[in-house]
Amino acid sequence: xxxxxxxxxxxxxxxxxxxxxxxxxxxxxxxxxxxxxxxxxxxxxxxxxxxxxxxxxxxxxxxxxxxxxxxxxxxxxxxxxxxxxxxxxxxxxxxxxxxxxxxxxxxxxxxxxxxxxxxxxxxxxxxxxxxxxxxxxxxxxxxxxxxxxxxxxxxxxxxxxxxxxxxxxxxxxxxxxxxxxxxxxxxxxxxxxxxxxxxxxxxxxxxxxxxxxxxxxxxxxxxxxxxxxxxxxxxxxxxxxxxxxxxxxxxxxxxxxxxxxxxxxxxxxxxxxxxxxxxxxxxxxxxxxxxxxxxxxxxxxxxxxxxxxxxxxxxxxxxxxxxxxxxxxxxxxxxxxxxxxxxxxxxxxxxxxxxxxxxxxxxxxxxxxxx
Amino acid sequence: xxxxxxxxxxxxxxxxxxxxxxxxxxxxxxxxxxxxxxxxxxxxxxxxxxxxxxxxxxxxxxxxxxxxxxxxxxxxxxxxxxxxxxxxxxxxxxxxxxxxxxxxxxxxxxxxxxxxxxxxxxxxxxxxxxxxxxxxxxxxxxxxxxxxxxxxxxxxxxxxxxxxxxxxxxxxxxxxxxxxxxxxxxxxxxxxxxxxxxxxxxxxxxxxxxxxxxxxxxxxxxxxxxxxxxxxxxxx
Numbered sequence: 001x002x003x004x005x006x007x008x009x010x011x012x013x014x015x016x017x018x019x020x021x022x023x024x025x026x027x028x029x030x031x032x033x034x035x036x037x038x039x040x041x042x043x044x045x046x047x048x049x050x051x052x053x054x055x056x057x058x059x060x061x062x063x064x065x066x067x068x069x070x071x072x073x074x075x076x077x078x079x080x081x082x083x084x085x086x087x088x089x090x091x092x093x094x095x096x097x098x099x100x101x102x103x104x105x106x107x108x109x110x111x112x113x114x115x116x117x118x119x120x121x122x123x124x125x126x127x128x129x130x131x132x133x134x135x136x137x138x139x140x141x142x143x144x145x146x147x148x149x150x151x152x153x154x155x156x157x158x159x160x161x162x163x164x165x166x167x168x169x170x171x172x173x174x175x176x177x178x179x180x181x182x183x184x185x186x187x188x189x190x191x192x193x194x195x196x197x198x199x200x201x202x203x204x205x206x207x208x209x210x211x212x213x214x215x216x217x218x219x220x221x222x223x224x225x226x227x228x229x230x231x232x233x234x235x236x237x238x239x240x241x242x243x244x245x246x247x248x249x250x251x252x253x254x255x256x257x258x259x260x261x262x263x264x265x266x267x268x269x270x271x272x273x274x275x276x277x278x279x280x281x282x283x284x285x286x287x288x289x290x291x292x293x294x295x296x297x298x299x300x301x302x303x304x305x306x307x308x309x310x311x312x313x314x315x316x317x318x319x320x321x322x323x324x325x326x327x328x329x330x331x332x333x334x335x336x337x338x339x340x341x342x343x344x345x346x347x348x349x350x351x352x353x354x355x356x357x358x359x360x361x362x363x364x365x366x367x368x369x370x371x
Numbered sequence: 372x373x374x375x376x377x378x379x380x381x382x383x384x385x386x387x388x389x390x391x392x393x394x395x396x397x398x399x400x401x402x403x404x405x406x407x408x409x410x411x412x413x414x415x416x417x418x419x420x421x422x423x424x425x426x427x428x429x430x431x432x433x434x435x436x437x438x439x440x441x442x443x444x445x446x447x448x449x450x451x452x453x454x455x456x457x458x459x460x461x462x463x464x465x466x467x468x469x470x471x472x473x474x475x476x477x478x479x480x481x482x483x484x485x486x487x488x489x490x491x492x493x494x495x496x497x498x499x500x501x502x503x504x505x506x507x508x509x510x511x512x513x514x515x516x517x518x519x520x521x522x523x524x525x526x527x528x529x530x531x532x533x534x535x536x537x538x539x540x541x542x543x544x545x546x547x548x549x550x551x552x553x554x555x556x557x558x559x560x561x562x563x564x565x566x567x568x569x570x571x572x573x574x575x576x577x578x579x580x581x582x583x584x585x586x587x588x589x590x591x592x593x594x595x596x597x598x599x600x601x602x603x604x605x606x607x
Binding site for chain 1: 425426427428429472473476480529533534535536537538539540579581583584588589590591592
């Protein structure tokens, strides 16, 4: 073969070898749309509500625990679990979630013939998975139940495999519970200030600030007491309360808790289901100023104080009830925003309360009006 | 039972056969065997490259212009020839449709604005051509060639007042193998000069890097362009 022929063939081969098989993206990172979408494949004709998600959804999958009375044909509420796979397309710009029923052994131990509501999984196991030297090899699962008459808050410890630690069946958080109704506990890690963070980083020569390390640094530099928020009707209507544990003890093992009603977040109406991720609390309330029934509200934590609650607006709230909002923080960089999951009995669902999801604005910011 | 395909000759092959049959009748009488051809005209994208919706290989390219210079050398009988060609093509990016697609996706979520540039192609190729029928000083010439083309992808940016910058694709260059095939109708004005009208198909598959997305990646675009030119040929 002539030299020119060889060159031509080599060029062709190189051209084919170097060609890629990817597409030009029309979104730099995925966006969870603001349109409110029914979790059709999760919902049943019964009530499905009271969900909880992970505190850090790495990649594009997360597990969703929620309360439903489907398994007892409406008799009582139990926990169910789905693994949700996010399917996003940055070329055609589409977003979808494929839920898959997933057996969570922990729930078999917790579910009873009574009602189980308000699940809350702590993030200790996040450290277990992402840290070389784990601070803890157990996670905590908080929930509320009326198994002893009135609604109280319970907890249990579970292993990374999702099973209850042997010999540690669900127990009451006795220092929180009263003869009134208590429920929907969520922790609020008191984040150190930027100055404290910087001092800690300098002292420990922690220079990298990846998402996971930031969590660890924050925790190490944070105060040694644990703070949580919960709902109770001990003052008449349901209000939001704050509880702080003893130094170096967790909430559930603290003998004495400092409990105060958060007046700024509570109203003369019912204020329930606080759920905190980063500096944002979301909750439900039937106070005046909403769209009707129970509406979703949010408050931002800045410099040690919560902001005045703001309504999520008509894009999310309706004249029907919106209930138990939870934020699913999606992996930064992979997603532009986080996801809000809540339940509603609005028309058009599969029956009773249904679970819905929608996108929140950029991380740490919320704009209810969407302007 | 499977039906057997009808035994027909493809139309293009039929035309080629007819042309080859009449070739000997059209041996040209001009003295000069070398020619310089200059042309300019419209560049019209087609196939996926012209698609203006958010699908897998959409190019959002719209009609632009091109310039072409060709040096031709014919054989003794002036039927077969070889050529070297240099050309430049500019295609607009369909900004209006690009914006419309984002507006369709984001609907009520803020206001969209986009910034786009244009596609640039600088090609150098070599090939051969065949002179065919000549009627009243007008002849049809078929040509095909291969070469390399330097392709430049435009800078793209899409900003939403609610979400912020939702997409950025940086400008990038790539050199890739390219191919051209076409037909040219040439009318000779005198022994040295001719004018021509040409229609060419150009194909190329450049790879571009997108460094702005979260996952830096390389993508390819199947570039398909029709060149519709008019020009001058000077024999020497």
